[in-house]
Amino acid sequence: MKTNLSLSEQTQQQRPVSWTTRRDEKARRMQSVEPWMKGPVLAQEKIVEALESVIASGDRIVMEGDNQKQADFLSRSLVQVNAKKIRDLHLIISSISRPEHLTLFELGIAKKVDFAFAGPQSLRVAQLLEDGVLEIGAIHTYVELYARLLVNLVPNVVLVCAEQADQEGNLFTGPNTEDTPVIVEAAAFHDAIVIVQVNQIVDKLPRVDIPASWVDIVVEADKPFAVEPLFTRDPRHITELQILTGMMVIRGVYERHQVQSLNHGIGFDTAAIELLLPTYGESLGLRGKICRHFALNPHPTLIPAIESGWVQSVHSFGSEVGMDDYIRARPDIFFNGRDGSLRSNRVLCQLAGQYAVDAFIGATLQMDGDANSSTVTTGRLAGFGGAPNMGHDPHGRRHSTPAWLDLKTNPSPNARGRKLVVQTLETFSKGGVPAFVETLDAVEVGKKAGMPITPIMIYGDDVSHVVTEEGIAYLYKTEGIEERRRALAAVAGISPVGLNAKPAETAELRRKGIVAYPEDIGVQRLQANRALLAARSMEDLVAWSGGLYQPPAKFRSW
Amino acid sequence: MKTNLSLSEQTQQQRPVSWTTRRDEKARRMQSVEPWMKGPVLAQEKIVEALESVIASGDRIVMEGDNQKQADFLSRSLVQVNAKKIRDLHLIISSISRPEHLTLFELGIAKKVDFAFAGPQSLRVAQLLEDGVLEIGAIHTYVELYARLLVNLVPNVVLVCAEQADQEGNLFTGPNTEDTPVIVEAAAFHDAIVIVQVNQIVDKLPRVDIPASWVDIVVEADKPFAVEPLFTRDPRHITELQILTGMMVIRGVYERHQVQSLNHGIGFDTAAIELLLPTYGESLGLRGKICRHFALNPHPTLIPAIESGWVQSVHSFGSEVGMDDYIRARPDIFFNGRDGSLRSNRVLCQLAGQYAVDAFIGATLQMDGDANSSTVTTGRLAGFGGAPNMGHDPHGRRHSTPAWLDLKTNPSPNARGRKLVVQTLETFSKGGVPAFVETLDAVEVGKKAGMPITPIMIYGDDVSHVVTEEGIAYLYKTEGIEERRRALAAVAGISPVGLNAKPAETAELRRKGIVAYPEDIGVQRLQANRALLAARSMEDLVAWSGGLYQPPAKFRSW
Known part of the structure; x- marks a missing residue:
């Protein structure tokens, strides 16, 4: 370094004393649990002591609380640590789903949380925030939260779950993979400690999903990890309004734009569409022409469309309770491993949903006059989950499909196509409360929670259609905010937003094809x-x- | 099924005859190579025959041609198959980098290609397209192409590379992971055949990156896989104009917006910035305040900033030739495995770059008056690579950072922040050709190649700053297309676009802080x-x- 000696000397003083602080600290902590381990396997009864040994106050901890599955043996164990010894943890959790997740804050074991979704606990999150018991870093989407594990939310310890491990610590995550691979990868490759609860330790795994090289501690749980059937909708509860909306979507959106590949958000609206494909869709001669490839969880309501030969492939974020045997019997459709069972993966399915599909469709609870929508309602901090990742036009996409090109309205050679982002909602929700506000x-x-911006789920400018x-409303065709x-x-309808409509203007919008009523697209309400x-x-x-x-x-009520 | 019997009966006829066609076909093909295998290990000298046995005409084949590493033993072997027997393959390849990739088309072994980048072969791609020898599905970004493997480009056979395998077929991909995990996952979990060339078969791997459960055939290559040092820039070639631009970026962009986390595209412009941080940046007292977390490959020009204590973490798409020992010695900074070596991963680093960083900065070759830019130049079909994934504002992001919020110009409660997308270019490129056109x-x-839209690399409306x-030019602050x-x-400058500038208007833009010249932000040209x-x-x-x-x-020229 002939040329910059003085600079280099000066820099010596800025250089960190050690480049291996994380590795050394991990070795020190792992040493402390050594007596209770046999290889990577920790004795179940030592879990609380082990957590007290490998976790330090102020640590960043990822708790696997996914959309569906929960590392609940580990969360139930973490609330039992000595709250005088372990304090002020920074909890990173995609879904705050279980009561004990918040008990950690009440006990002072945790202080700060970064999360993506808090559906079942959203009321309590808001209350604890107001009481100053809990501090929110930010509310994310799922994959955004994992992305930060690789940048500025590098964890110290991660607590995840799998179905089975072998004695070496290889993992079988089973059909419901969800977020385990990305959490473990972020941790294993930055000297964080990876702790896995498994339902069972076996001699030979059906397949290896995560190699032992990435795992530090395996512990057999007292019972199988908790998992919710979040994507199951009983067809019994599908209403005629939902069927009408579904028919309009099939004719006025899917058929119109030749939608081949798509993501369905969960809800009765999309369940209705799935159940209309083999009947209404078939009567229109659309089989093989629309809805061939899906990126979504294995919705039970998709079974009739699969059985009728509509669906060519389904890639999934997670599995769905009760669907495993069906999936196993349909390997041409689902992404199954050599052992026969499903491999799901939220990060990859989000990638598919973002860059490879024509359309996202999802229901929302509340929408303003600019088509901004949110599932956040007063007193609840529900978070975002995964909808915003699907519910926007991905500007990093460059390939064309008929549907994508069909949404190109600008004739400039420099204009691009657009993903369909379709929002469905009824103009009034249950109890006569207007959905349009x-x-x-x-x-x-957002204001009350001190958030820097409003927690909007899907932004109006990302929405192409509202049904x-x-x-x-074919919003992508509108010119300017007023027409929109x-x-x-x-x-x-007759919601506060709908009351602004003027009959003459609406007639003109229908004439221009910017608005379509059922009769405009051949949908018969009586049907x-x-x-x-x-x-x-x-x-x-x-x-x-x-x-x-x-x-x-x-x-099972029949 | 009491209620829908007639429908169900009708559906029986639409139902596929088999749900296991892919699995059955894979079993059949694997059977045919059984005699040449020992476990998952194929004898090297049988590779051409094996490819002829497991590949069928018309198959979709993924060839691992990444940005850096190349499964070149397999591509060199594939061109040797009997072109009368194997024809019209559909090649899916992220980077068309090697001559034999295109020889496949000249021989008729392959017919159609879906790809992301064709830098070194871009001229020949254009020529073969014109000659009708090659058909292009679409040109993608890297992760977009992988996303389609999970939706409508499901492969039949994938050909990838790794450093080592053990006798069971577990893989060590080594520091340069790049795209191997996602390609293998897409294939292994949809009954495609996974063929891996490895530099070496060993008894015990340093670590397992991909489990044997996901791998079908391992073959030891005749020589280590090819890999290019694409991210190395010799500081000797950095010009004073690039240094000036770098100073402006540090003061006028990074310091101004408090950019903490970022991706640097490759080029001398960003190399200059990296080498200015420990000197110019230090003199401004910015260490610890900006540029703390990076999502990028291990650029050698980042070493001084790392050694000076500027950089807290680097997550990478791949590795860089020659950097492995350095990375190994800096585990606090890089994402290294338990064995000590780097784990990179393009999909995850793209995730980080998309959702978790404040800024992307990259150089471009040509820009129009609306700030659309492209590296495509006449006669070349270069493709997109990864830049568009970084070079846009990700609408699926919901967390705030100071930089992201600083780009929020709309006071509405429903407005959001924005990622910094910074493009650098000199007003004239070498040979006096204007860069602004x-x-x-x-x-x-695009027209000549029959592409449905213009192959724009980064769209002007995604760009926040041009330097x-x-x-x-602080484009994000402009109101309306004319001011922009x-x-x-x-x-x-004095390019065709620059000649449209009027002094009085420019003075007003400088006054409003929409344009800054070096002297406006305290950057001294003479320095x-x-x-x-x-x-x-x-x-x-x-x-x-x-x-x-x-x-x-x-x-090594010194």
């Missing part, structure tokens, strides 16, 4: 009844699956 | 000389690394 509840909630029981607002008002559903009950779904689908107990 | 060459190239040797054009013209670089040669970089960095031969 002047101002989202989220604005007030209500009244009709379809008028188009939305035209399908907003919209439950006889049109390919399955009308859980029992029907089981029958369609040839008995392979096994609904969880709470759905 | 009225119309991108890409428009003509030239003249100054900075004026701001760009103000930094476009911009090579003495300011922390390293001025490869030798300097080696010295900074304490001898750990070992440049490839072609860079």
